Amino acid sequence: MPKHNITDFNGIIMYRKDYQERDLLVKILTREFGKKMFFVRGAKKRGFKLTADILPFTYGKYIGDIKSEGLSYINSSKSTEQFKNISNDIFKNAYVTYIMSLIDFAFPDSEVLTSWYEPFFTGMKLVDQGLDAAVIANIFEVQLLPVFGVQPELRGCVICGQTNPPLDYSESYGGLLCEKHYHLDPRRMHLDQRTVYYLRQFSVLDLKSLHSINVKSETKKHLRHFLDQIYDDTVGVHPKSKRFIDQMNEWEGPQTSI
Numbered sequence: 001m002p003k004h005n006i007t008d009f010n011g012i013i014m015y016r017k018d019y020q021e022r023d024l025l026v027k028i029l030t031r032e033f034g035k036k037m038f039f040v041r042g043a044k045k046r047g048f049k050l051t052a053d054i055l056p057f058t059y060g061k062y063i064g065d066i067k068s069e070g071l072s073y074i075n076s077s078k079s080t081e082q083f084k085n086i087s088n089d090i091f092k093n094a095y096v097t098y099i100m101s102l103i104d105f106a107f108p109d110s111e112v113l114t115s116w117y118e119p120f121f122t123g124m125k126l127v128d129q130g131l132d133a134a135v136i137a138n139i140f141e142v143q144l145l146p147v148f149g150v151q152p153e154l155r156g157c158v159i160c161g162q163t164n165p166p167l168d169y170s171e172s173y174g175g176l177l178c179e180k181h182y183h184l185d186p187r188r189m190h191l192d193q194r195t196v197y198y199l200r201q202f203s204v205l206d207l208k209s210l211h212s213i214n215v216k217s218e219t220k221k222h223l224r225h226f227l228d229q230i231y232d233d234t235v236g237v238h239p240k241s242k243r244f245i246d247q248m249n250e251w252e253g254p255q256t257s258i
Helices: 084-088 090-106 114-129 133-148 179-184 193-204 217-235 239-249
Strands: 004-019 023-030 034-040 058-067 073-084 153-157 168-169 175-178
Touching: 004 090, 004 168, 023 090, 023 114, 034 058, 058 179, 084 090, 084 114, 090 133, 090 239, 133 193, 133 217, 153 193, 168 193, 168 217, 175 179, 193 217
Parallel strands: 034 073, 153 175
Antiparallel strands: 004 023, 004 058, 023 034, 058 073, 168 175
């Protein structure tokens, strides 16, 4: 039988979906137990006591019955708060949902994700505070690549270790090439140096040290193109939320520098 225990836990609501007529299934990224799916009985009934506590983009401390396998259960909440700016802004909403989807794809349920819980929470907080959501998403895309089994060498040239620009990315070699070794891959990606700079920075960035973002629109397009190619060619993960972002970009959403 699955082990279970009633305990306090910290969590971020990832998503929820209908289950039968009055109930919900709520996916929560917990600090202590990783991703868990919770069955919430009567959640769609009027006056349900936990309605506000299980809204999307809500985080806080809960009390629940955590099962080692299958569905867990929320008994009550101690303190919760919603990232309202994310909830109320379609662009912020879309990018945070995309990051959540990548995390959901990258890790199995019930794997403790202590090293990812805090960065994700920090990323949500930064987006809610107004920092560029697209760039925050790029940072997660880069840092999640090793989890997907893709370990691009972004520290320097994969051949000789040269770290000074100019550098370019080679899919064939799985990392950067210095100018001296460009000839090894005629199909290298021909990235501009500003894009290479940001990719290298994103791979090692601690989000807690990030206080502002100032990335030009053209560079953001180049970053998007590079990461799309890497995810399409080597990762093979295509969340629905990413398709929605692509549609939003076709609307010519805000092109901001912060």
